[in-house]
Amino acid sequence: MKTNDEILFVSSYPPREGETAKYTQDLMHAIREKFGSSYSLSVCALENQLEFRPYGKEVKYILHTENYVEYLDMARRINEDPNISTIVVHHEFSLFSGEYGENLLYFLYDLNKPIIVHFNNIFPHPDHRMLYIVNAIITVSAGILVKSEHAKNVLIREYEIEPEKIYVMQYDVSVTEARDISIRAQSLTC
Numbered sequence: 001m002k003t004n005d006e007i008l009f010v011s012s013y014p015p016r017e018g019e020t021a022k023y024t025q026d027l028m029h030a031i032r033e034k035f036g037s038s039y040s041l042s043v044c045a046l047e048n049q050l051e052f053r054p055y056g057k058e059v060k061y062i063l064h065t066e067n068y069v070e071y072l073d074m075a076r077r078i079n080e081d082p083n084i085s086t087i088v089v090h091h092e093f094s095l096f097s098g099e100y101g102e103n104l105l106y107f108l109y110d111l112n113k114p115i116i117v118h119f120n121n122i123f124p125h126p127d128h129r130m131l132y133i134v135n136a137i138i139t140v141s142a143g144i145l146v147k148s149e150h151a152k153n154v155l156i157r158e159y160e161i162e163p164e165k166i167y168v169m170q171y172d173v174s175v176t177e178a179r180d181i182s183i184r185a186q187s188l189t190c
Contacts, residue, residue: 044074087116138159
């Protein structure tokens with residue numbers, strides 16, 4: 001990754017409450033602490049049509065997740081942004097509209113930049129529809145992050161995902177883990 005390439009995190013983000021929003025903020029802080037200005041970091045905050053939060057300057061885009069057309073428009077805008085080199089999507093089924101958050105697929109399949117997906121939850125024994133959606137997300141992703149060895153094993157065993165595509169990263173974000181995700185992002189964009 002070249003100096004000052006931008007990593008865009010697609011996630012809920014404070015002041016929105018929740019584990020996912022806090023995790024994304026902590027991860028960005030850990031990367032900045034370790035690498036300073038080597039990476040530009042920005043956020044595409046996830047919202048529904050009824051919510052308008054006062055975000056900080058790190059929020060570059062807001063994706064209203066209720067309408068699939070919004071996903072297509074946001075993918076176009078990100079593709080046209082020459083500064084963004086890597087996209088990290090923090091996935092949680094409830095963050096995206098459609099059955100099992102399937103409208104995220106409109107966004108992912110229209111992007112033309114490397115995508116890393118961090119799955120907050122991986123459910124064992126998926127039904128046919130969940131299996132299809134998770135595999136569609138993984139197919140377009142350059143790398144997958146999960147928070148435990150158990151989640152990694154479920155992806156390998158029940159979703160039939162190649163182990164080398166999956167990286168385990170705990171929710172307790174440390175500087176070492178920030179370094180590891182940054183190295184992973186760098187290898188995916190080279």
